[in-house]
Amino acid sequence: MGLEDLYQQIILDHYRKPRHRGELEHPSVEVDHNNPVCGDQLHLGVLLEDGRIAGVAHTGDGCSISQASASMMSEAVAGMPVDDALELVEHFRLMMHRQTEPDEDRLGDAIALEGVAKYPVRVKCALLSWMALKDALQTHSATTER
């Protein structure tokens, strides 16, 4: 298997031209996640309105996989109900562990990251932004329920 599986054009495109990159003016919740192995850093802001992700934005620094994944994740979940987004995070996580048949309709461009599953060291890079989103959504629901 060639590296082209890992570095598909669509991934490199998201890396070079990340979508939803930047800071939200009034995020409902913000989280910082990092990958201690390779030094990837991600700051994620999420705006929540009526149980939906009304806005999502990321900044940070990292490898092509982590940055492209953040871009693809943001694109996939923008506008999505929180519960659906959490389900999608789980779906993506299972895809990274090759435990599910990926659903392209829900994943959008992020389906291109399927090949990363064959490189265990890079799975953490791909998962970084998705785990950050899960953390953000759960942090927000925990603080608002109180």
Add this chain to the structure above:
Amino acid sequence: MTGAAELDPRALRADFPILAREVGGAPLVYLDSAATSQKPRCVLDAMDRYYTETNANVHRGVYTLAAEATDRYEAGRFSVARLVGADRRGTVFTKNASEAINLVAWAWGVRSLKPGDAIVVTEMEHHSNIVPWQLVAKITGARVLFTPVDGDGRLDLEWLEVTLRTEPVRMVAVVHVSNVLGTINPVADIARMAHTYGAKVLVDASQSVPHMPVRFADTGADFMAFTGHKMLGPTGIGVLVADPATLDAMEPFLGGGEMISDVRTDGSDWAELPYKFEAGTPPIAESVGLGAAADYLMAIGMDAVRAHERSLTAYALGVLSQIDGITIYGPQDPDARGCPISFSVPDMHPHDIAQLVDRQGVCVRAGHHCAKPLMRTLGVGATARASTYVYNTHQDIDTLAAALAEARAFMAA
């Protein structure tokens, strides 16, 4: 050691079985020896022979096999001590360099440091020479101060002098050769300064002992730590070197079998050096392997090792600096540095670099290299790092440069 007979890496390569393998159809180009070195056949054979011929627990055993095992274990220690000019009684085997530093931090630091005392490390330390001191500082109320690193990757010795003069510094713990910048630090000068102000000195020699002539006495240090697996030996064994008198004055670090002379219900007495600091069954086969590695290095001659690596480093600095936009960290003078060369290339994350050059069989490391304070000083999250050893050739550097160019073209395509 006599002056340099020249080292022929192509001849030496035949001693390293792993170098014959391929990665994805490409010959292995191993440029990560700062992380761990490859092992020559003589090391593997020595360990294999130990297990097949004389395996038994060391010391105390009366039977022939146990005596032979003990002899081989101690012969390993003797070779390692000879390599660095250390006293056998002051050559303590640990699990790795980290444990050697922890030994000093706990056995000396916890009992000696008082609230307000200062422990000086540097911004270019590996985490293994930072975290043990932070742990001990937390218990004793001492403070850990960091010697700054300048733009050329050198320590700010004026800061150090001022700090020694104005702070109650009890320990200066400094790396001999930086695993990121390659900087060779003037440890003898630092030790002289520190001793003037009554501070002890620990030198982390993990990246120097494998690559250049290092005599413990010449470092001026009270303690010197290094690890076996970076110097052609096995994993699972590290070394703490100290003057026996220094070690005699210290209490043990770990307790258990092996390190006692008497155990009673009301207390215990410690074994003689170096066993006082070697609790439990020691790394026996590892000592045998490390001894074989030290013998192998001494047969090549450490001057020849250094001359070869200086030549590779000079060549690599020249070739890599041709790459458009590259940043090479640390001193640009090959005489001022050891073999690790950290670099970054615009628009290519180090992790992507390492992944892409792997296609050509090239092994380089990417990440923070267990030196996060230094990464912050450099203002980067990660770097790529190539590091050489006796078995690397100038052609390996060319292969790296070609693989980097191809990786760049791939990412830009």
